[in-house]
Amino acid sequence: GAVVSQHPSWVICKSGTSVKIECRSLDFQATTMFWYRQFPKQSLMLMATSNEGSKATYEQGVEKDKFLINHASLTLSTLTVTSAHPEDSSFYICSARDPGQGGLIKYFGPGTRLLVL
Amino acid sequence: GEDVEQSLFLSVREGDSSVINCTYTDSSSTYLYWYKQEPGAGLQLLTYIFSNMDMKQDQRLTVLLNKKDKHLSLRIADTQTGDSAIYFCAESIDTDKLIFGTGTRLQVFP
Numbered sequence: 163g164a165v166v167s168q169h170p171s172w173v174i175c176k177s178g179t180s181v182k183i184e185c186r187s188l189d190f191q192a193t194t195m196f197w198y199r200q201f202p203k204q205s206l207m208l209m210a211t212s213n214e215g216s217k218a219t220y221e222q223g224v225e226k227d228k229f230l231i232n233h234a235s236l237t238l239s240t241l242t243v244t245s246a247h248p249e250d251s252s253f254y255i256c257s258a259r260d261p262g263q264g265g266l267i268k269y270f271g272p273g274t275r276l277l278v279l
Numbered sequence: 280g281e282d283v284e285q286s287l288f289l290s291v292r293e294g295d296s297s298v299i300n301c302t303y304t305d306s307s308s309t310y311l312y313w314y315k316q317e318p319g320a321g322l323q324l325l326t327y328i329f330s331n332m333d334m335k336q337d338q339r340l341t342v343l344l345n346k347k348d349k350h351l352s353l354r355i356a357d358t359q360t361g362d363s364a365i366y367f368c369a370e371s372i373d374t375d376k377l378i379f380g381t382g383t384r385l386q387v388f389p
Contacts, residue, residue: 168321194375205367205379206322255321259375266310268377270322 165189166258168271175246176279182242183274185256191236192258196268197229200253212239246278283370283380290386297355299383301368304349308370311344312377313353316365325353325366355385363387 165188175181185195193214198206210231211219218231228250230242239258243250257270282304291297303311309330314322328335328342328351335342341354351368368380 166321196375196377205381208376208378211375257322257377265375266327266371267324269324270314272321273319275319 166269166271168256168274170274171272172275174277177247178245180242180244181246181276182240183254185239185271187237187258190260190262193236193261194259195233195239196257197241198255200255206255248278251276251278283368283378285368285380285383288384291358293358293360293387293389295358297358297385299353299366301351301380302349303370305370305372307372310371311351312369314367314369358387360387
């Protein structure tokens with residue numbers, strides 16, 4: 163199947179700093195990507211939908227100024243956690259919709275584990 | 280509303296079949312998916328089924344859908360230790376949004 167990569171896979175930062183996570187679709191162009199967060203032993207919660215060339219759509223309760231999303235190209239979306247705090251520590255997973263299969267299939271990246279000290 | 284439920288844990292012996300169940304609430308779901316997550320990793324798409332289908336088989340995997348009861352199941356035949364993981368079902372209301380279940384941790388023992 164198609165491949166979606168994320169970078170970095172692990173990040174540890176100090177409270178108050180900003181962290182950028184990249185999500186790339188490696189063998190298809192993704193006009194739409196999605197960002198999820200997953201707390202330990204819990205399910206995935208959709209944070210926002212990232213649309214190439216336009217503003218992201220955020221889910222209810224997700225602060226758009228806190229989690230900045232940029233989808234500047236058809237293969238790259240970035241999530242920036244601004245002024246990170248310990249409660250932002252989580253596993254962040256992106257997915258990309260493969261338009262080649264009627265938009266039905268979404269491939270997931272390997273995830274980025276963020277630890278804020 | 281949107282709510283997808285799964286049992287939390289399933290333990291099976293190697294070689295037996297595993298059946299993981301999922302219930303959902305939104306009758307307008309168009310597609311339903313099964314994903315596998317190994318420790319510390321992202322999600323791997325296993326299979327999906329269109330809401331007007333009752334069954335789909337793909338090698339060791341069989342998906343059954345009871346739309347009337349809003350019940351989805353994943354059967355893994357001849358379960359192996361490498362199948363140990365967390366399995367998520369997900370429903371798609373439109374082509375974009377996926378609502379994930381709570382996840383079922385499958386433990387396969389020799």
